[in-house]
Amino acid sequence: MSTKRNLVLAGTTLALAFLVACGGDATPTQAPTRPPTEAVQATEASQATEAPLPTDTAAPAAEAQQFITWYQYDEQNEDPKSDERVGNAYLRKTIPLFNEQFSGKLTWVNQPQAWDKMTLALVAAVQGGGEVPDLMHTGSGELVTLYNNGAVEDLTDWIKSMPWFSDLDPNAVQACTAPDGRIYCVPVSEQPQLVFYWSEHFPNGYPKTPEDFLKQAEELKQKNVYAITYFGSTDFDGEGTTRYFWMAVSSFGGTFDDGQGNMRLNTPENVNAIEFMREIVAKGYSPEIVFAGKFQEEEPMKTAEAASFPTGVFGYRYVNPLKSPSGKEYNTKTEKDMLDAIEAGDVKLSSFVAPEGQKPSCGLSVSGFVIPKGAKNMDGAKQYLNWIMDPQNNPDWVQAPGAGLPALGSIRAAQTFQTTFYKQAIEATAGLCKPWYGSLTKLPDAKKVIATAIYRLIKEDPTADIAAELTKAQDEYNNNK
Amino acid sequence: MTGSRSSSGVRIRQGFFSRTLPFWLLLPTLIVLAAVQFYPAFYSIFLSTQEFQAGNMKYVGLRNYERVFSTSTFSDSLFITFAFLAGYATLTLVSSFVVALFLNRKLRLSSLYLTVIFIPWVLSDVIVGLVFRLFVVPDYGLLSSFFADPALFGPPNGVSILTTPPPPQVVPGIPLPPAPALIYLIFASAWKAVPFTTVLILAALQTVPREILESASIDGASAFNSFRFITFPLVLPTMVVALFNLTLGGVNGVGMVFSLTNGGPGTATEVLSFLLYTIGFGRLEFGRAAALSVFMAVINLALILFTLRLSRTGRA
Numbered sequence: 175m176s177t178k179r180n181l182v183l184a185g186t187t188l189a190l191a192f193l194v195a196c197g198g199d200a201t202p203t204q205a206p207t208r209p210p211t212e213a214v215q216a217t218e219a220s221q222a223t224e225a226p227l228p229t230d231t232a233a234p235a236a237e238a239q240q241f242i243t244w245y246q247y248d249e250q251n252e253d254p255k256s257d258e259r260v261g262n263a264y265l266r267k268t269i270p271l272f273n274e275q276f277s278g279k280l281t282w283v284n285q286p287q288a289w290d291k292m293t294l295a296l297v298a299a300v301q302g303g304g305e306v307p308d309l310m311h312t313g314s315g316e317l318v319t320l321y322n323n324g325a326v327e328d329l330t331d332w333i334k335s336m337p338w339f340s341d342l343d344p345n346a347v348q349a350c351t352a353p354d355g356r357i358y359c360v361p362v363s364e365q366p367q368l369v370f371y372w373s374e375h376f377p378n379g380y381p382k383t384p385e386d387f388l389k390q391a392e393e394l395k396q397k398n399v400y401a402i403t404y405f406g407s408t409d410f411d412g413e414g415t416t417r418y419f420w421m422a423v424s425s426f427g428g429t430f431d432d433g434q435g436n437m438r439l440n441t442p443e444n445v446n447a448i449e450f451m452r453e454i455v456a457k458g459y460s461p462e463i464v465f466a467g468k469f470q471e472e473e474p475m476k477t478a479e480a481a482s483f484p485t486g487v488f489g490y491r492y493v494n495p496l497k498s499p500s501g502k503e504y505n506t507k508t509e510k511d512m513l514d515a516i517e518a519g520d521v522k523l524s525s526f527v528a529p530e531g532q533k534p535s536c537g538l539s540v541s542g543f544v545i546p547k548g549a550k551n552m553d554g555a556k557q558y559l560n561w562i563m564d565p566q567n568n569p570d571w572v573q574a575p576g577a578g579l580p581a582l583g584s585i586r587a588a589q590t591f592q593t594t595f596y597k598q599a600i601e602a603t604a605g606l607c608k609p610w611y612g613s614l615t616k617l618p619d620a621k622k623v624i625a626t627a628i629y630r631l632i633k634e635d636p637t638a639d640i641a642a643e644l645t646k647a648q649d650e651y652n653n654n655k
Numbered sequence: 656m657t658g659s660r661s662s663s664g665v666r667i668r669q670g671f672f673s674r675t676l677p678f679w680l681l682l683p684t685l686i687v688l689a690a691v692q693f694y695p696a697f698y699s700i701f702l703s704t705q706e707f708q709a710g711n712m713k714y715v716g717l718r719n720y721e722r723v724f725s726t727s728t729f730s731d732s733l734f735i736t737f738a739f740l741a742g743y744a745t746l747t748l749v750s751s752f753v754v755a756l757f758l759n760r761k762l763r764l765s766s767l768y769l770t771v772i773f774i775p776w777v778l779s780d781v782i783v784g785l786v787f788r789l790f791v792v793p794d795y796g797l798l799s800s801f802f803a804d805p806a807l808f809g810p811p812n813g814v815s816i817l818t819t820p821p822p823p824q825v826v827p828g829i830p831l832p833p834a835p836a837l838i839y840l841i842f843a844s845a846w847k848a849v850p851f852t853t854v855l856i857l858a859a860l861q862t863v864p865r866e867i868l869e870s871a872s873i874d875g876a877s878a879f880n881s882f883r884f885i886t887f888p889l890v891l892p893t894m895v896v897a898l899f900n901l902t903l904g905g906v907n908g909v910g911m912v913f914s915l916t917n918g919g920p921g922t923a924t925e926v927l928s929f930l931l932y933t934i935g936f937g938r939l940e941f942g943r944a945a946a947l948s949v950f951m952a953v954i955n956l957a958l959i960l961f962t963l964r965l966s967r968t969g970r971a
Contacts, residue, residue: 293939294936297939319938319939322707322708323707323939324707324711407920408918408919408920408922409917409918409919410917411937411938461793462794462815462818463792463793463795463818465793465817465818465920466792466793466919467817467916467917468788468917470792473794618937618938618940619938619940622728626728626922629920629921630921633818633920633921634820634821634920634921635820650727653725654722654725654726
């Protein structure tokens with residue numbers, strides 16, 4: 175009898191505990207939301223009265239409100255060897271300035287996050303009902319994932335009511351637009367892909383056509399120099415798709431989608447591009463390390479063993495120290511090395527090669543901000559965004575955390591962007607770049623499927639039928655999306 | 656009367672308490688188990704039938720399972736996982752057994768050897784993976800020129816551990832023989848696992864009664880026969896426990912793959928646990944990741960039953 179009672183008691187208690195545990199979780203069909211705070215209500219009021227600039231926003235609170243950001247940068251990290259030193263230094267300099275300007279209204283607190291875990295951290299926080307920041311620095315490549323997981327606020331109405339909206343590059347706005355046609359991020363900086371090359375290895379400038387490239391690559395090979403190094407692995411879940419693979423495919427006139435949300439890889443243009451990439455590998459014009467992953471493909475560019483390196487414009491920060499073909503060293507081990515080499519004319523920037531009749535193309539991503547669902551201080555986030563978009567503050571942001579070119583057209587004329595590096599970058603990419611994903615919506619899946627297919631064709635099985643492999647890959651994506 | 660009612664009430668309470676005492680003692684553990692084991696397990700099963708669409712969960716039935724199982728990556732990953740497990744468990748057990756036999760011979764400084772040999776075990780998977788990776792980074796790694804020697808590893812450029820694709824498949828659709836990177840991953844994983852397994856086996860070897868071995872020797876048994884008919888059967892149950900530990904660790908471990916090969920080259924080292932990690936935490940496809948995790952739970956269960964069966968065989 176007592177055993178039965180014990181069992182009943184145990185069962186009931188466990189069932190209760192289980193129900194409590196389930197009940198404690200957020201309703202799974204809806205992302206958790208918090209009750210509107212005063213700040214949010216103030217935001218709604220300020221939207222109604224269309225007050226975009228910090229000085230015009232809601233009446234200052236008696237006490238400064240905390241405003242929390244997530245950046246991949248950490249103002250506390252003063253390590254000069256840190257890959258993220260530029261962004262770290264920017265925050266170190268800017269946080270006190272901001273807090274001084276917004277004294278009594280806002281106190282900016284940054285919570286640094288690992289760059290490749292930010293999206294996951296935000297989605298987990300939103301879905302799990304955890305603490306979310308008021309603003310997160312992110313790239314357009316993460317937007318669809320954030321949107322699919324219901325982690326970000328729709329900013330369409332607000333952003334369109336801002337005075338700086340009309341100055342934004344439409345391509346940048348497009349990159350911040352989710353599949354439902356609404357705008358979910360604020361683009362601040364554009365990060366196009368381009369080619370960094372050693373001018374000594376290409377004394378007549380970077381080749382314009384694939385034929386010209388292959389000819390010069392053969393000549394370089396005779397001198398034990400690789401014509402090109404690039405991200406050729408399937409590492410980081412197919413990151414290569416967004417870089418060299420897309421640059422080559424789009425420059426050959428190809429795309430990865432059909433404009434209707436389906437993947438379409440088997441096209442003559444894509445096949446031609448892959449044949450070109452395949453030839454580069456087969457003839458040894460690129461080093462083996464391009465397939466090693468973990469960004470180790472940068473190494474031959476640093477020592478000029480490779481003559482060119484297609485990557486994002488932000489690549490200047492990471493490729494250092496440098497040693498030119500003639501032995502000149504740029505050895506501060508900071509982003510200054512690449513900028514100095516460009517200033518000295520040792521390294522130049524160019525668009526990629528394109529067949530006769532085609533214009534070279536390149537990938538485009540946008541760096542900017544999202545406001546997470548459940549942000550406590552949305553008003554603070556919007557004031558901060560307006561502050562970032564102010565011509566006084568925008569160039570610094572674009573140059574440092576943004577690591578790219580201004581999304582605001584008028585800012586391109588700012589003194590900051592008149593250096594050789596920026597002039598060449600703007601010239602090499604003007605009007606040529608577009609996001610790799612087109613109308614695709616399952617970007618992480620698409621990225622991996624495409625990178626794996628291209629990797630197989632150019633490296634793993636260079637005799638495989640290109641059209642058949644591409645069809646197989648596109649079917650796998652389309653059947654599982 | 657009052658006193659009598661009162662003492663009877665106390666007795667009833669005491670009786671109830673003593674009868675339900677085991678339950679109350681077990682309750683904290685049961686609650687913890689429910690919170691950290693049962694709830695996540697049931698939630699994973701629930702999640703495997705859902706999909707996030709624009710922030711809303713939608714019931715999709717078994718579609719997530721279909722999506723996982725229909726990809727070529729999954730079938731490749733399954734074979735790669737079994738190849739990895741077979742290589743890892745075999746290499747670790749054999750190496751550990753040999754090392755344990757040596758250490759059991761009471762060599763000079765054998766305690767020192769035991770301490771030194773235990774070092775890999777205390778290192779984290781990620782650190783071991785990174786160090787092994789640095790050895791073989793193409794062109795720059797300490798051992799890359801050794802592996803690139805065509806005389807030793809075949810023309811034209813030998814082997815580049817991290818980038819050489821797997822040899823052509825013997826059976827189409829089955830990604831075997833393995834890529835050099837998978838063999839290297841097995842080696843690195845075994846290097847880390849050998850110390851613990853060695854200690855387990857050494858402990859078992861030290862429990863083999865010396866008198867039995869001496870009797871066998873007096874009866875004319877050779878060293879090999881003593882090993883085969885006395886030592887090995889007595890150590891076998893411990894080896895089964897070690898195998899159990901290795902297979903479960905091998906199926907579920909992801910740190911070494913993450914830091915050493917990151918699944919590459921291509922998908923040549925993409926074991927199931929790594930695939931689960933990338934689907935769940937890379938692509939944030941929680942529904943599909945949950946479906947894969949349920950499948951992996953079934954594999955784990957099968958492995959547990961298999962080793963338990965082996966264990967019974969060992970005892971018999």
